[in-house]
Amino acid sequence: QVTLKESGPGILQPSQTLSLTCTFSGFSLSTYGMGVGWIRQPSGKGLEWLANIWWDDDKYYNPSLKNRLTISKDTSNNQAFLKITNVDTADTATYYCARIGTTGGYVMDAWGQGASVTVSS
Amino acid sequence: DVVLTQTPSTLSATIGQSVSISCRSSQSLLDSAGNTYLYWYLQRPGQSPQLLIYLVSNLGSGVPNRFSGSGSGTDFTLKISGVEAEDLGVYYCMQATHAIFTFGSGTKLEIK
Numbered sequence: 329q330v331t332l333k334e335s336g337p338g339i340l341q342p343s344q345t346l347s348l349t350c351t352f353s354g355f356s357l358s359t360y361g362m363g364v365g366w367i368r369q370p371s372g373k374g375l376e377w378l379a380n381i382w383w384d385d386d387k388y389y390n391p392s393l394k395n396r397l398t399i400s401k402d403t404s405n406n407q408a409f410l411k412i413t414n415v416d417t418a419d420t421a422t423y424y425c426a427r428i429g430t431t432g433g434y435v436m437d438a439w440g441q442g443a444s445v446t447v448s449s
Numbered sequence: 450d451v452v453l454t455q456t457p458s459t460l461s462a463t464i465g466q467s468v469s470i471s472c473r474s475s476q477s478l479l480d481s482a483g484n485t486y487l488y489w490y491l492q493r494p495g496q497s498p499q500l501l502i503y504l505v506s507n508l509g510s511g512v513p514n515r516f517s518g519s520g521s522g523t524d525f526t527l528k529i530s531g532v533e534a535e536d537l538g539v540y541y542c543m544q545a546t547h548a549i550f551t552f553g554s555g556t557k558l559e560i561k
Contacts, residue, residue, distance in 0.1 A: 374539075374553075390549065439498055442497055
């Protein structure tokens with residue numbers, strides 16, 4: 329059974345760095361073709377893809393946020409991470425991580441429950 | 450960047466009615482190997498998105514067969530043949546043909 333769980337600070341102030349952790353089980357990020365993606369959703373709005381990291385440590389970022397995003401992984405501890413620098417109120421959202429599986433192309437076939445992040449002074 | 454345009458933005462249906470959602474891409478989603486990485490997700494109220502359709506027309510695990518996907522190139526459709534109450538929520542298309550993934554803006558399905 330594949331499970332993912334996001335964790336984060338809950339609330340932080342503008343200009344700080346947001347650090348998110350995705351802890352997963354049921355798969356390994358060292359498996360050929362596997363990946364983890366980060367997606368966010370402001371309250372009442374749509375989904376925004378942020379970044380992907382792959383089994384071979386290849387990384388892709390949303391161009392509109394690229395300068396502020398850093399994705400990384402700890403394969404031995406089954407974790408993926410996302411950092412967003414210089415946050416402001418527009419970064420307030422629920423942040424999801426999702427497995428990108430090897431069956432069905434680049435399908436995000438399992439999602440975490442989401443971590444709520446509020447940026448406020 | 451690839452832009453996915455979903456229509457309609459809101460859909461109201463009665464139980465048993467069949468409905469369709471359109472997803473149009475600003476670029477072809479067919480890659481050089483002949484694959485089309487177009488997916489459909491449903492986000493029920495208060496829940497995380499769940500996979501419905503992968504690679505344009507393949508049903509996700511456990512997804513009822515009243516859902517179907519079709520299309521090619523830049524035009525794609527999700528059809529629900531006989532809406533049920535549990536189908537309410539927001540439907541999103543997503544492309545992964547290009548390394549930079551993108552989601553459509555979403556279609557909210559309401560039950561009359």
